[in-house]
Structure formats: C-alpha cells, structure tokens
Amino acid sequence: MSAHPDINVVIDGIADRKVPGIVMGVGGLLVVIGLVAAGYGFAVAGAAPTWGAILVGLFWSIGLCQGAFMLSIILTGTWGRWGRPIKRIAESFWFVLPVLYVLLAGFLLFGGLGIYKWHPTPLAPIEHISIEPHNVAATWRSKPIWLTPGFFIARQLGGLLILMILDFVYLRASLGPDMLQAQERLGKKAPGWWNSFIGGQSNVKRASEAGQAVQSTLFWMIGLAYALVFSFLAFDLLMSLEPWWYTNMFGGWVFVSCVWTGFCAVGVTSMLARDWLNLGDWIKPKVTHDLGKLMLAACMFWAYTLFAQLLPVWYANMPEETQFFLVRIGGEEGGLTAWRWMAQTVPILCFVAPFTILLSRGVKKMRWPFVAICSLILFGMFMERSLIVMPQVYPDVSDTFPTTHFLVLHVGVWLGFVGLITLVVSNVLARIPPLVTSDPHLGDHPWDQHVHSLDAHHAH
Amino acid sequence: MATDVYTSGEPNRPDSYGAANRDIIRVLLKPSVAYLALLATSISVMLFGGWCWYMQIRWGMGVANITHPTMWGVYIVTFVFWVGIGHAGTLISAILFLVRSRWRTGVYRASEAMTVFAVMTALLFPVLHLGRVWQNYWFFPYPNQRQLWMNFKSPLMWDVFAISTYFTVSAIFFYVGLVPDIAIFRDHSKGLVRRIYGLLSLGWRGTHRQWHHYMAAYGFFAALAAPLVLSVHSVVSWDFAMANTAGWHSTIFPPYFVAGAILSGCAMVISLLMPMTYAFNWHKYVNTWHFENLAKMCVLTSAILSYAYGMEYFVGWYSQNPYEQAIFFWRADPSADYGWAFYLMVFCNCLAPLPWYITKVRRNPWALFIIAAIINVGMWMERFNIIVSSLAHNFDPATWWFYWPSWVEWGILAGSAGWFCTWFLLFCKTLPAVAITEIKEMIPPPVKGSLEAK
Numbered sequence: 077m078s079a080h081p082d083i084n085v086v087i088d089g090i091a092d093r094k095v096p097g098i099v100m101g102v103g104g105l106l107v108v109i110g111l112v113a114a115g116y117g118f119a120v121a122g123a124a125p126t127w128g129a130i131l132v133g134l135f136w137s138i139g140l141c142q143g144a145f146m147l148s149i150i151l152t153g154t155w156g157r158w159g160r161p162i163k164r165i166a167e168s169f170w171f172v173l174p175v176l177y178v179l180l181a182g183f184l185l186f187g188g189l190g191i192y193k194w195h196p197t198p199l200a201p202i203e204h205i206s207i208e209p210h211n212v213a214a215t216w217r218s219k220p221i222w223l224t225p226g227f228f229i230a231r232q233l234g235g236l237l238i239l240m241i242l243d244f245v246y247l248r249a250s251l252g253p254d255m256l257q258a259q260e261r262l263g264k265k266a267p268g269w270w271n272s273f274i275g276g277q278s279n280v281k282r283a284s285e286a287g288q289a290v291q292s293t294l295f296w297m298i299g300l301a302y303a304l305v306f307s308f309l310a311f312d313l314l315m316s317l318e319p320w321w322y323t324n325m326f327g328g329w330v331f332v333s334c335v336w337t338g339f340c341a342v343g344v345t346s347m348l349a350r351d352w353l354n355l356g357d358w359i360k361p362k363v364t365h366d367l368g369k370l371m372l373a374a375c376m377f378w379a380y381t382l383f384a385q386l387l388p389v390w391y392a393n394m395p396e397e398t399q400f401f402l403v404r405i406g407g408e409e410g411g412l413t414a415w416r417w418m419a420q421t422v423p424i425l426c427f428v429a430p431f432t433i434l435l436s437r438g439v440k441k442m443r444w445p446f447v448a449i450c451s452l453i454l455f456g457m458f459m460e461r462s463l464i465v466m467p468q469v470y471p472d473v474s475d476t477f478p479t480t481h482f483l484v485l486h487v488g489v490w491l492g493f494v495g496l497i498t499l500v501v502s503n504v505l506a507r508i509p510p511l512v513t514s515d516p517h518l519g520d521h522p523w524d525q526h527v528h529s530l531d532a533h534h535a536h
Numbered sequence: 537m538a539t540d541v542y543t544s545g546e547p548n549r550p551d552s553y554g555a556a557n558r559d560i561i562r563v564l565l566k567p568s569v570a571y572l573a574l575l576a577t578s579i580s581v582m583l584f585g586g587w588c589w590y591m592q593i594r595w596g597m598g599v600a601n602i603t604h605p606t607m608w609g610v611y612i613v614t615f616v617f618w619v620g621i622g623h624a625g626t627l628i629s630a631i632l633f634l635v636r637s638r639w640r641t642g643v644y645r646a647s648e649a650m651t652v653f654a655v656m657t658a659l660l661f662p663v664l665h666l667g668r669v670w671q672n673y674w675f676f677p678y679p680n681q682r683q684l685w686m687n688f689k690s691p692l693m694w695d696v697f698a699i700s701t702y703f704t705v706s707a708i709f710f711y712v713g714l715v716p717d718i719a720i721f722r723d724h725s726k727g728l729v730r731r732i733y734g735l736l737s738l739g740w741r742g743t744h745r746q747w748h749h750y751m752a753a754y755g756f757f758a759a760l761a762a763p764l765v766l767s768v769h770s771v772v773s774w775d776f777a778m779a780n781t782a783g784w785h786s787t788i789f790p791p792y793f794v795a796g797a798i799l800s801g802c803a804m805v806i807s808l809l810m811p812m813t814y815a816f817n818w819h820k821y822v823n824t825w826h827f828e829n830l831a832k833m834c835v836l837t838s839a840i841l842s843y844a845y846g847m848e849y850f851v852g853w854y855s856q857n858p859y860e861q862a863i864f865f866w867r868a869d870p871s872a873d874y875g876w877a878f879y880l881m882v883f884c885n886c887l888a889p890l891p892w893y894i895t896k897v898r899r900n901p902w903a904l905f906i907i908a909a910i911i912n913v914g915m916w917m918e919r920f921n922i923i924v925s926s927l928a929h930n931f932d933p934a935t936w937w938f939y940w941p942s943w944v945e946w947g948i949l950a951g952s953a954g955w956f957c958t959w960f961l962l963f964c965k966t967l968p969a970v971a972i973t974e975i976k977e978m979i980p981p982p983v984k985g986s987l988e989a990k
Contacts, residue, residue: 218856296839296893303843311854324851325787328843380766384790388777392785396857 081357083513087258089354090509091265095502096352103498110492117485125478127188128469129486132461133493134183135313136337138176138236139306139330140454141497143338144169145243146302148250153295158366160518161358162346164510167250169341170243171504172497177236184229191469194223194319223316232312235305242298248273249290253283253514267507284514306331314461317468321400323389329381336374337457340450343367345501347443347450353510361441368440371453375434379427403467414470414477418463425456458490553976560717560972561724563816563965570815571965578957585951588944589664597667599944606927606939608665613919614949615661617800618654618956619699619772620793620915623765624801625651626706629713630761633754639829641978642822645717645971646812646964647805648710653959654804655703657952662696664948691774698771702764709757715740716750717968769797776922783863783926792844799837799885800915802830806908810901812964821970824899831889831898834911838889841918845886859931867925873938874925881921884914 110133117126147166151159159166182188189195199219221227252273257280259266277283307327315326343364350359389397406416430453439445466486470478512518567575592599602609625647632640663672675696677686686693719740722733740746773793776784786792806827813822852864867878888910891897898904928939941949963969 218853222854300839307843307847311851320856322851322855322857323787324847325791327847328788328791376763380770381791384770385787387774388785388787388789391778392780394780 080519086354086511087261091262093506095506099502103495106491106495110489113485113488121481121485124191124469127191128465129489132465133489136458136461137493139334140337140341141169141172143334144341146335149295149298152291157517161363163512165345166342167247168501168504170247172500173240239301239305246294249287253287254509256280256283257514258509280514314464323385325385333378339371340453343450344447347447365440372434375430413475414473415467422460422463556975560968560970575961578954581950581954582958585948588947601942605930605935608923610941610945611661611665613923615658616919617916618658620797620800621804622651622654623797624805626761626765630758633758639826641974642826646809646969649963651706652710653956657956691778694771698768702768705761709761716973769793781926782859788844795837795840802833803908803911806830806904810905827904828898831892834889835892842886866929877917877921881914881917884910
C-alpha cells in the first residue's frame with residue numbers, strides 16, 4: 077500500500093483557519109447583487125418574472141447542494157476509494173440546505189404560487205367527451221387533487237424535510253469520528269459545538285466503525301428518498317408550470333442533472349480550496365480526473381434522457397406534447413422565436429461543450445481549465461432551468477427576448493444564490509475537518525497496485 | 537463495523553499461474569453424464585422448437601395466435617427478452633472494465649458468451665415473426681432494381697441496425713478477449729484439437745508486442761461497446777415509445793428498458809454461473825464475492841425499474857388523459873384479462889429482489905439461484921405485460937380481444953431457450969469460460985525458480 081500523506085497536517089490547519097477575505101467579499105457582493113436584482117424585479121419587471129427568477133435560483137441551488145451531497149452517498153454505496161479526499165467537501169454543501177429550505181418556504185407561502193396556472197383558480201375537470209366505454213366518469217380527476225395549494229406546499233416542504241433529516245443523520249455519522257480525531261489532537265483549540273456531532277464517543281476507531289455502519293445503512297435510503305423527492309419537486313415546481321403537459325422522464329432527468337451540478341460544484345470547490353484546506357497532498361490530479369470522468373458520464377446521461385424525451389414527442393407529433401417544446405424551440409407551427417436562442421444555447425452549454433472538453437484527460441487534471449468547465453456546466457444548468465421556467469412567467473412575450481430583465485433580474489438573482497452557497501460552504505469548511513480522516517477507505521487499496529496492465533498505464 | 541467487500545468477500549485465488557491453467561483446462565476432460573444429459577435435453581427442446589417453426593412455415597401464421605389487434609405476441613415479447621439478456625455481458629465486460637471493477641474478472645467471460653448467444657437467439661425472432669422467412673433479406677439495405685427500400689423512419693429499421701451493430705461489436709470483443717486464453721488451451725492440447733485452437737488463437741505467443749496491441753485493442757473495444765449497451769435497448773424501447781399506442785408512448789422507456797435489461801442479464805448470469813461453478817469446481821474463481829456483486833447490481837436495477845413502474849402510473853394518473861389512465865388501470869385491474877401478468881411482474885421484479893438487501897441472503901447460493909430465476913420470469917412477464925396488454929386493449933373498444941399464445945408459440949419460446957442453452961453448454965466445454973489471463977493478474981507474479989513459476 078502506498079504511504080498516506082500526513083493527516084495531521086490537515087487537522088492542524090483547522091485550528092486557526094479563517095475564510096479568506098476575498099471569498100467573503102465576493103460572496104457578500106453576490107448576495108447583495110441578488111437582493112438588488114430581486115428588488116429590481118418586483119419594482120420593474122413585475123411579480124411573475126421575479127418569482128420565476130427566484131424559482132430558478134432556488135431549484136438550481138437546492139439541486140446543486142443535494143446533488144453534491146449525493147456524491148458522498150455514491151462513494152459510500154459503491155465503496156469508492158478514489159473520491160474519499162473530496163467526500164467531506166461534498167458533504168459540506170448540506171449546510172446550505174436549511175437556508176434554502178427557509179427560502180423555499182418563503183417562496184411557497186408568500187406569493188411564489190402566483191406563477192402557477194392552477195393557482196388561485198384550480199384547473200377545471202375535463203369536459204365530457206364521448207369515449208365510451210372509456211368512461212370519463214371513471215377517469216380520475218387528478219389535477220384538482222394534486223394541484224391544490226395546501227397539498228402542494230406540504231409535499232414540497234415535507235419531502236425535502238425528510239430528505240434533509242436523513243442526510244443529517246448520515247452527515248453526523250460521517251463527521252463525528254473525524255471531529256473526535258481532530259479534537260484529540262487539537263485539544264482546547266477544537267470548537268465546543270463539535271461535541272454535538274461527536275455525541276459522547278471517546279474512541280476514534282469505534283466511532284469510525286459505528287459511523288461507517290450508519291452510513292452503509294443509510295446510503296440506499298437516502299438514494300431512494302432523493303430520487304423520489306426530487307422527482308416530485310421536478311414534477312411540481314417545474315412541470316406543473318404548464319399543468320397539462322406531462323412526460324414521465326422529467327423527474328429522472330431533473331434529479332440526474334442535479335447530481336451533475338453537484339459534481340461540478342464539488343469540482344470547483346476542490347480545485348479552488350485544496351491549498352487553503354491543506355488538501356494538496358490528497359486532492360491529486362487523479363482524483364479530479366476521476367471526478368471529471370463522472371461528470372462526462374452525467375453529461376452524456378443528461379443528453380440521453382433529454383433526447384429520450386424529445387424523440388418520441390417529435391415522432392408522435394401530438395399537440396398536447398409538442399406545444400411545450402414548440403414554445404421554446406420555435407418552428408413553423410406556432411412556435412415563438414423569443415426563446416429560440418436559449419433553446420439553442422442550452423444543448424451547447426450542457427452537452428456539446430462539456431462533452432468535447434471533458435474528453436480531454438488534461439482538462440480534468442489541471443486546476444483552471446477544470447474550474448472553467450465546471451463553471452460552464454453550472455451556468456448551462458442555470459440556463460436550462462431558465463428555459464423551462466421563463467416562457468411560463470412571460471406569457472405575453474412572442475418574438476422579443478426580454479434581454480434586460482434576463483441580465484438584470486434572472487442572472488442577478490442567480491448570482492445571489494451563488495453568493496449564498498459560497499458564503500455558507502466556505503464558512504463551514506473553515507470550521508470542520510475538511511477530510512474524512514478516520515475513514516478506513518481513505519487512500520489506495522493494495523489491489524490498486526496490481527490489477528490490470530491498463531491501471532499501471534493509467535497511474536502514470 | 538460495516539461489511540467491507542474487500543475483506544469479507546475476497547475471492548480465493550489459485551496458488552500459481554500453473555494452477556490457474558490446470559483448473560480452467562480441466563473442463564476439456566471427458567464430459568460427465570450430467571453434462572451430456574443437460575446437452576441432450578437442450579438439443580431436444582431446440583429441435584422441438586424447430587419442429588414448431590416448421591409447422592408455422594408449413595401451415596402459415598394461422599397456427600400462431602397473433603392476429604388483429606394483437607399483432608405482436610410471444611415472438612416480440614421473447615425477442616425483447618433475449619435482447620435484454622444480452623445486455624449484462626457487455627455491461628460486465630466493458631463498462632466494469634472501464635470503471636476498474638475487480639469483481640468482473642471471474643464472471644465476465646461467461647457473461648460475454650451469454651451476450652453473444654442471447655443476441656443470436658433474439659435475432660431469430662424477427663425472422664420467425666415475419667412468417668415468410670425466405671424474404672427476410674428485405675430487412676437489409678442492399679442495392680436492387682426493384683425500388684424496394686426500407687423505411688428508415690421506422691423504429692423497427694433502427695432496431696435492425698442497433699442490434700446487428702451490438703452483435704458485431706460484442707462478438708468481436710468476446711473473441712479478442714478469448715485469444716490469449718485459447719492459446720493456453722492450444723498449448724495444453726494435442727493433435728487436431730491443438731490445430732483448431734492454434735487456428736483460433738491467431739498465432740498468439742504472448743510477446744510484449746502482442747500484449748501491447750492486445751491491451752490497446754481491448755480498451756478500444758470496451759470504450760466502443762459501452763455506449764452500445766445503452767443504445768441497443770433504448771432503440772428497442774423506441775419500437776414501442778414512438779407509437780401513439782396508450783401504454784407505449786412513454787418518454788421514460790429508454791432508461792427503463794436499459795435498467796430492465798441489465799436486471800434480467802445479471803439475473804441470468806447468476807442462473808447460468810451458479811450451476812457451472814459447482815459442476816466444474818470453480819470456487820477459486822467464481823464465488824460469493826462475484827455473486828453478491830451481481831445481486832447488488834440486480835438490487836440497484838430493480839429499484840430503478842420499480843421507480844419507472846411507479847412513475848408511469850403516477851404520470852398516467854396525473855396526466856388526466858383518459859386513455860393513459862384507462863390502459864394503466866386496466867393493466868392493474870386484478871379481474872382484467874392480464875391483471876395476473878401485472879402482479880406477477882411486480883412481484884418478480886420489484887418484490888422478489890428485496891431480500892437481497894440482506895447480506896446473508898445475498899450470500900446464500902440457493903437464495904441467489906431461486907431469486908435470479910424468479911427475476912427472469914418477471915422480466916419476460918414485463919415485456920408480455922407491456923406489449924400484449926396495450927395492443928389487446930387499444931383505443932377502439934370494438935377491437936379489444938384476449939390474446940393467448942398457441943402451442944406453436946410456446947414451443948418456439950421453449951425452443952429458443954433450448955437453442956441458447958445448447959450454445960452455452962458447448963461453449964463451456966470447448967472454450968475458457970473463465971478469463972485465465974485476467975485471473976493471473978490477481979496472483980503475485982512468479983519469480984524464476986520459485987514454486988509459483990511451476
């Protein structure tokens with residue numbers, strides 16, 4: 077087994093770590109920009125576009141943070157050793173979720189529902205049409221049941237709360253043993269609030285074993301809960317903006333793209349913060365190389381599932397399915413031109429560019445090119461979410477894209493969420509062990525030294 | 537501490553390169569009575585299927601119960617089933633190779649063989665289904681002067697290309713992997729057998745240059761085969777999803793079909809390898825560790841499948857589209873024609889794999905074998921449930937009817953299993969079903985003059 081770098085270097089760095097001023101400054105500035113943009117939106121653009129911009133920012137951020145956390149779940153579930161050095165960075169994104177949860181509650185309770193066509197007037201049940209013996213009386217009138225404010229709000233907040241609680245139990249099991257180990261070394265320099273995570277444990281080895289057991293037990297539950305909760309968040313928050321349109325791939329497509337944004341966020345953070353966190357000896361190029369490969373796979377899966385939705389809709393050419401795409405893509409049959417450039421930009425930002433660039437081995441290993449491609453994908457996903465939401469909140473737009481509102485309001489609000497995530501994650505990483513120091517799977521496995529000829533080639 | 541796959545299920549390794557050779561080559565010895573009995577049974581069933589096909593050619597498609605509106609019956613169900621079975625081999629050999637999963641080593645060769653034979657079996661069914669077998673060349677885009685040209689807009693045509701590409705790449709990938717191992721067989725045999733293995737091993741000598749090219753080619757084929765694993769069953773799913781038929785026109789079909797194919801393929805690998813392991817005493821090469829990982833793959837894909845079933849029903853309900861609701865709830869109506877098929881499918885594919893969440897069950901050979909067999913039944917039922925129920929209960933109530941396969945169709949279904957098993961049994965006895973060279977990579981390299989070198 078190869079010799080591990082010294083974990084004490086990482087632990088010692090925790091004691092006096094502070095968030096760099098530039099990070100606090102930029103993060104704070106972005107939050108201010110977001111707030112100003114929202115103020116501009118309510119004052120100038122109108123309530124619907126502003127709530128739409130907030131929805132895009134919220135969904136993008138919630139997806140990103142939970143998606144980043146899912147990297148830790150994936151590593152646990154697959155016994156993946158390659159990504160252990162970035163496991164804690166992935167977990168640190170959980171701390172943004174409670175803040176976003178409060179913002180989501182605010183969105184749902186204080187006016188955000190106004191952008192949904194089914195609110196405040198519920199959708200009418202379909203009119204009687206003669207399709208006997210497909211008896212319309214026997215048809216389940218699902219919209220008046222599913223798309224009602226009380227049930228809608230309860231679903232979003234309840235589902236996300238359950239997921240966050242499961243995440244937290246997992247996080248505590250992962251973080252506690254590392255905090256105990258760091259506490260033993262740092263003594264009184266260790267923050268007192270760590271004890272709430274350590275929970276009375278005194279032996280690092282036993283705490284680590286117990287923590288691993290909890291994580292192994294929880295990973296599949298969280299995976300299942302994530303798939304379900306995010307599918308329904310996608311159906312409800314995004315798909316129900318156009319309440320008569322439906323595609324059963326939508327939930328899966330969205331939750332996979334959220335994991336993808338999470339990978340990118342972990343990639344950016346790992347590259348930018350590794351020296352600050354004393355992780356230079358751990359986050360080596362081969363780690364980001366593997367993360368980049370995972371991002372490439374997610375990129376292909378995103379495109380695959382998008383194509384899987386587009387192709388049958390195009391082929392069948394049924395109005396109830398095509399109208400959602402025609403509004404965005406444009407076309408001869410009543411399509412709008414306003415959103416066409418976005419519809420053309422999204423596949424470039426989310427598939428063509430990342431796919432082409434991530435094929436390169438070098439890009440995945442070099443700091444700034446990797447940060448650049450991760451940032452490009454993150455922006456691309458913002459554009460993708462905007463493309464879903466914006467045509468619904470600008471119903472009067474037909475040919476002219478609302479450029480000013482997009483740049484000031486939508487991009488501004490999104491930057492606000494970027495700033496919020498930056499502030500929370502950097503402050504959390506400054507205060508917790510940034511590496512899973514007690515994890516028995518940290519470091520290479522002996523078999524990695526003699527597995528396959530290609531592995532030896534890969535290692536060089 | 538949580539169970540660690542690296543310490544709990546680590547395979548027993550052979551002591552030396554020589555021992556690995558001897559263990560695998562042992563299959564070439566005189567076959568046992570049990571093997572011969574199995575082979576005879578498979579050939580008999582295959583011949584029965586062939587006779588049923590002859591009956592169909594002799595008397596026409598009337599002997600099969602496929603007619604309006606259920607023009608796709610058991611033949612297409614079984615076609616999709618075998619294509620699905622053919623998924624796991626390339627998944628295990630190519631994708632797990634690319635992600636450096638070590639547990640593939642013991643099982644990938646047999647899985648690859650299974651893939652090739654399963655696709656060979658699947659390819660029979662379009663021929664069988666079309667009735668006039670002598671006109672099957674119409675499938676292919678050959679130059680001619682009769683203005684006959686296939687409809688490239690048809691998903692069925694896409695299928696021809698997707699599956700033939702998949703078969704070609706899988707077969708080449710399978711053969712490339714076999715070359716160094718066939719050379720070992722060649723070196724341990726005599727006479728005509730040696731000449732045949734010599735021909736098949738393409739002059740392999742194990743030189744550095746050959747290994748260099750071999751590894752490059754193997755990696756290349758793995759990278760080429762990996763996307764085909766996704767594409768082939770996605771294209772098969774579009775045979776259905778492109779149609780406006782209620783219950784078929786579904787955007788989730790491609791990943792749902794791929795997950796189902798991997799589930800059925802992995803279950804079939806367990807079903808085939810479990811008896812082989814005991815019959816040939818391969819416990820050093822294929823053991824609990826491999827089966828447990830295959831079971832985990834099944835658990836994951838079963839969860840994806842359950843999710844897809846659930847989403848189909850939820851969105852069918854949410855859509856408030858009466859036709860969507862009608863077909864989905866008719867399928868699930870226990871008193872309806874095919875209600876039993878739906879519940880059998882749910883039981884076999886969603887509920888039966890659940891015990892595999894428990895480590896002890898995953899490590900019990902009987903539990904593995906039985907649950908894998910149940911999954912295989914369930915995956916056939918899934919295709920039956922999708923294909924038959926939507927056609928038998930389409931938009932126009934005047935056309936509704938109850939389809940049930942005739943004895944000819946059942947016979948051909950059984951014959952396809954006989955055909956598949958015959959090929960697989962012959963393979964086990966003539967070619968290395970465990971990858972000797974990759975097994976050796978897990979053994980410490982021998983030092984000149986030491987025991988390991990002998």
